[in-house]
Amino acid sequence: MGNLYLTVCPNWCFTTNLSCHYNGRIVLAWDPDEFQIDIIHMGSQLIHTCVTPRSSDKGFFCTFIYGFNTPTERESLWAPLTSFSNLNHQAWLVMGDFNSIMEMEDRIGALVRLADIKPMRNCMATCNLTQVKTIGRQFTWNNKQEGENRVFSRIDRVLSNTAWDDKFPTAEAMYLPEGTFDHCPMILSTLSTCQSKKPFRFYNMWTSSPDFLPIIEKHWEKYVYGCPMFRIIQKLKWIKQDLRVLNKSGYSNIEATKIQLQHQLADIQNKLHTDPTDALLATEEKAIDAAYRTAKENHLSFLHQTSKAHWLEQGDENSRAFYQSIR
Incomplete structure (x- = not known):
């Protein structure tokens, strides 16, 4: 690593988790003129830090991840993240190579089981973490094999809590072409x-x-000490934070959800026409039909509210323009 320290970024600070794993699996580098980094915790799969930009007071916690390759080895990753979440309610970012997927659609070319996605999804739900807006490549890793042996996976992620989203509302993670590497920068x-x-x-x-x-x-x-108005405002703030998490977890793209469920319903109904006596298919159709109806109602409700809001905003702008014209 000496050449990296001396030639690539000669004035930067470096740290690794070499003391926690013989390979030193994570290398963290930063420009000390731009950031102050305080190392809080190190493990074989993560480095937990407090990051303070020199140019502002928008400090936050950041955990850098490099998960082990097998589910058994990764079991020791989830507990520290949960512990950090319980001890900290400030802005928090978690990023890196988790070597784990969160959705069934996060891998193509290889079988995905529910057990593959459950550990990470449970941890992220416990920690109230959601994905930062992403652009660029959908799949962040591939095995560079040919033909039917090629596997694509989405295992690199940037996750954040509500406090971080409020502090950096315009943040986005851009995944670049991988080039000769197996991971996308x-x-x-x-x-x-x-x-x-x-x-x-x-x-x-x-x-x-x-x-x-x-x-x-x-x-x-919850009990809140203070005058009645303060108690109401505080409770509404707590509710607002959880409703934002709820929105991200199931309502952030309701039109896509509706279309996906519509396709699933059509597919299951086609199968039923092929085998009308299949009781399992009939039960599955009923469940998907109910989910589709709910998604459709949610989409219509959203369109109704947003169109009304736009109409009111337009009316307000027209009123201001009329007022200015008669002054």
Whole structure:
């Protein structure tokens, strides 16, 4: 690593987790003129840090990940992440090569089992982490094999909690072409914006979620010390944070969800026409039909609310223009 330290980034600071694994699997480098990095915890699969930009006070926690190759070895990765989440409620970013997938669609060319996605999904749900907006390559790794042996996977991710999203609302992760490597390089950008903060809007479609009422009840039953108005405002802030997480987990792309369920319904119905006596297919059709109806209602509700909001905004702009014209 000496050549890297001396020639590529001669004035930068470096650290590795060599003390936790004989290969030193993670190398972390930063420009000390731009960032102050405090190392909080090191393990064989992660480095947990506190990052403070020199140019602002928008500090945050960042955990850099390089997960082991097998599910058994990766078991020791999830517990520290859960522990960091329980100890910290400030802005937090988790990024790197998890060597694990979160969705059934995250791998093509090889079989995906529910057991492959369950550990990471459970951990991310426990930690209240969601994916930062991504652009560029959909699959971040491939095995460079030929023909039917080629496997594509989405195993590199950038995840964040609600506090980080609020602090960096314009952030996005760009996955570049892999070139001669098996992984796609990633650039995380937190573009500054001069626009005002996007206001919070309540969508009626959220009430269709089985988690909606538990979220309201959980925070409304909490005791808050202070005057009645302060207590209400504090409870609404807690509810707003959880509703944003709920929106990202199931309502962030409702039109795509509706179309996907529509295709699934058509596919299962085609199978039923081929084998009308299959009881399992009939049960599956009923479940997908119910999910599709809910998704369709959510989409219509969303369109109704957004169109009404746009109409009100346009009317407000027209009123201001009319006022200015008669002054």
